[in-house]
Amino acid sequence: MNKAQHLAVAAIGRVLAGANLTLVLQEIWRSNPLLSHQQRGAIQDLAYGVLRYYGQLDALLSLLLDKTLQDLKLRYLLLVSLYQLQYSKAPSYAIVDHAVSTARLLSNKRGAPGLVNAVLRNFIRKGTTLWELVNKNDVGKYSHPQWWIDKLRKQYPQHYEAILNASNQHPSMTLRVNSRKIGVEAYQKILDEHGIKANLVWNVALKLIQPVAVEKLPGFIEGLVSIQDAGAQLAASLLDVHDGMHVLDACAAPGGKSTHLMESAQIRLTALDSDAQRLARVAENFERLGNEPDRLVYGNALYPSEWWNGQLFDRILADAPCSASGVVSRHPDIKWLRRYTDLPAFADTQEKILNALWKILKRGGKLLYVTCSVFHEENWLLINKFQQLHQDARLLPLSHPAMTNGQLLPSFLHDGFFYALLCKA
The missing domain is CATH 3.40.50.150 (Vaccinia Virus protein VP39)
Structure with a gap:
């Protein structure tokens, strides 16, 4: 978890400085070739998760700090840890302990581990009350920039909340069946035989109930199917x-x-x-x-x-x-x-x-x-x-x-x- 937290902090810092997340992660994979598949998955989850809920987590952290934290690495570590405490299944004590250890690696300030420990344990004690305060603010509630929220509210007065909430969800994994090679029903039957459940969206678009690794998709290499969002299809x-x-x-x-x-x-x-x-x-x-x-x-x-x-x-x-x-x-x-x-x-x-x-x-x-x-x-x-x-x-x-x-x-x-x-x- 220390490695995952450490590299996720680096990724988040680069993105908030203006870099593209996909390119940042690709660079991290190249620079750390010994990372396991599980470690890559953890780093990606932390980076995506913090950025998905950044408005919410940033507002929450502001409530937990007496003053602005100048050490950006520590700030991003706290955001990562708050995301883990709220959205992951890992035990809270393990998240806090690893965050304290990671703080020692990220900062040479003597008080850094203690600060991280105090902030995270304070969140564990007061979480419910803090979430109520966060939701009173647009950026905290919807986790989008204020100008973005204002524009959607003006252009889609009946739908802006649904748009913002949908944008914060984990995306679906949708397949496009190659109708030149196989029919939709025939391919759906093959998926069933491999224990992969999917529902028809429209035309040749099949939405998987649970995402799977590309290499586990039957017939992918042979060109029976592609991965493509149903809207794009x-x-x-x-x-x-x-x-x-x-x-x-x-x-x-x-x-x-x-x-x-x-x-x-x-x-x-x-x-x-x-x-x-x-x-x-x-x-x-x-x-x-x-x-x-x-x-x-x-x-x-x-x-x-x-x-x-x-x-x-x-x-x-x-x-x-x-x-x-x-x-x-x-x-x-x-x-x-x-x-x-x-x-x-x-x-x-x-x-x-x-x-x-x-x-x-x-x-x-x-x-x-x-x-x-x-x-x-x-x-x-x-x-x-x-x-x-x-x-x-x-x-x-x-x-x-x-x-x-x-x-x-x-x-x-x-x-x-x-x-x-x-x-x-």
């Missing part, structure tokens, strides 16, 4: 692709939507991305599934002249870079890394991508605009502005029981996404 059907069409996935990495498009129809697909490393992952996904795109291109959707071969597209999928405010349950660091001022910058880039891609879409062709965001600035407000600038853009109706005006709000079944289908008149 809607893109392929909404784009309305048919055999023989020339299709572009303009922001393809890591390849979930691209490979799904190839499973949906016999198309000529160009998979484009501006990140060479992530594009390599797209190629790996295609190889595992046993199908290949027409072109796999390293390039930026903003500048088609640098990579486009001059052939107009029948369909374009524009899964634009965004705030990722709809996938916070999977990436809890996002809510603490984003700033209110980021939204206009994302919207500007999204608008430029749409303008660039519109020029290479055929007359009568369709473009599906996608974000994994719930903020109006990146979604409806942007599409309304685009239509005003492009008189030949027709917004087509999208019908799905889980969506309202193209917006899929995060829930226990899926992440949050926005979809807008535009036809070039």
